[in-house]
Amino acid sequence: MNEFFKVNNQAGEIQVFGDLRLSSLDKLTAALHREVVIARYPDIVLDLENLASITHSVIPPLVSYLRYLTQQHKVDYSFVQPRNGPLRERLKNLGMSHYIDYRRFDKPNLKSSSPCVMQFLTNGECDTVTDKVINSVLRSAQLSRQHIAALEWAVSEITDNVINHSQSPVGGFAIFNKIKNTNIIEITVADCGVGVARTLGIRDEAEAVAQAVQEGVTRNKQTNQGNGLYGSYKLASASNGIFMLKSRHGAFFVSKGGDTRIRLETVPFHGTIVVCQIDCDQPDLIERGGHLQKPLAFERVI
Ligand SMILES: Nc1ncnc2c1ncn2[C@@H]1O[C@H](COP(=O)(O)OP(=O)(O)OP(=O)(O)O)[C@@H](O)[C@H]1O
Ligand SMILES: [Mg+2]
CATH class of the missing domain: 3.30.565.10 (Histidine kinase-like ATPase, C-terminal domain)
Known part of the structure; x- marks a missing residue:
């Protein structure tokens, strides 16, 4: 499999590139830790414009950590959605968009039989x-x-x-x-x-x-x-x-x-x-x- 994953972080902005799966979670949580806990930026731009794909299993730990940082460090996120249209929909349907920015995105519907976080x-x-x-x-x-x-x-x-x-x-x-x-x-x-x-x-x-x-x-x-x-x-x-x-x-x-x-x-x-x-x-x-x-x-x- 040809997988690529990279995270850049600077001045409260986190840019994600490539395929996000459980094995790449560490890079992203480490970047969040650097920007929120160490550098103490109160507003984080989570830029997923260049995200290419995402697996189900990475979503619970990622949103859990994002909500934790909001609760403990009062951070807010500005969410830049993926450029890729189907992936943008997928993040909405799986409920990830809601747990990044609950003001902009509805909670996923528990009545539907498709998976969501x-x-x-x-x-x-x-x-x-x-x-x-x-x-x-x-x-x-x-x-x-x-x-x-x-x-x-x-x-x-x-x-x-x-x-x-x-x-x-x-x-x-x-x-x-x-x-x-x-x-x-x-x-x-x-x-x-x-x-x-x-x-x-x-x-x-x-x-x-x-x-x-x-x-x-x-x-x-x-x-x-x-x-x-x-x-x-x-x-x-x-x-x-x-x-x-x-x-x-x-x-x-x-x-x-x-x-x-x-x-x-x-x-x-x-x-x-x-x-x-x-x-x-x-x-x-x-x-x-x-x-x-x-x-x-x-x-x-x-
Ligand atoms: N999410 C968790 N966070 C922290 N500790 C955990 C977590 N899950 C399990 N543990 C620890 O691992 C131990 C073993 O978990 P496990 O589910 O096998 O047994 P239990 O919950 O203690 O008993 P049982 O599941 O039979 O009621 C727990 O007692 C707890 O100390
Ligand atoms: Mg148990």
Whole structure:
């Protein structure tokens, strides 16, 4: 693939060129950090005129960080839309334009079955996000309730973590994406909270993400089982899908083939990001996911 991505930042203006995806998010958040947190410009021009493409998964962490900067540093954004017409529409439909400049752009419509980024701040809004994902998938693919049980479980666990653990002042942001020509659904959830290392009380941020995906690891054994991230990661692996947990400098990745990697990244994300792919073509996923190691505790959903 011929991908190109570049960010220029100067005097409160951030210009983005090329293809924006999760792997290029660091460059953009670093530029935002320099202009807002270090140089303290109160008005930021976010110039996406030369943006060529964008993936779904980069949107929740990006808008989460943008809203966080507005809340903590009182910044406002002037949004220069992409020159490319279809891409301009795509940003509107996916809800990104609204979360950059809410005065100019309406909130995306949760009733439509196409994906859009959704903010959630309460348990009730978590359920709304899960419902929207499930209903949209049911409407757009020929799948039974049993086929989407694993997806429903994972979405509600990952969004629940934001409300229960993250202390994010902007709540969480989520999006789903159906991978073309498959029934694999990718969900991405991001928050700008304290991060996994802090809640688990582990100093090493790479060690913290590696621990968080282990069975039974939780910040509170009295109230929680420590199965949400473990189960989601196992379901993604059983789906032959990718899984990623990034929190501050720590990152845990599972590739399509099931290889796992843990890294200490140079650029931190100011909170936590989870990407999880679930294959809804497999109605026995929960049984198979559980049999990869020990059985999962699924009694909360089914
Ligand atoms: N978004 C987040 N922000 C900060 N910490 C998190 C986040 N998500 C998970 N964690 C940390 O990782 C731990 C493990 O998460 P996991 O979902 O696996 O278990 P749990 O939420 O503690 O229990 P369960 O999901 O079974 O109710 C949490 O206890 C918390 O310390
Ligand atoms: Mg949990």
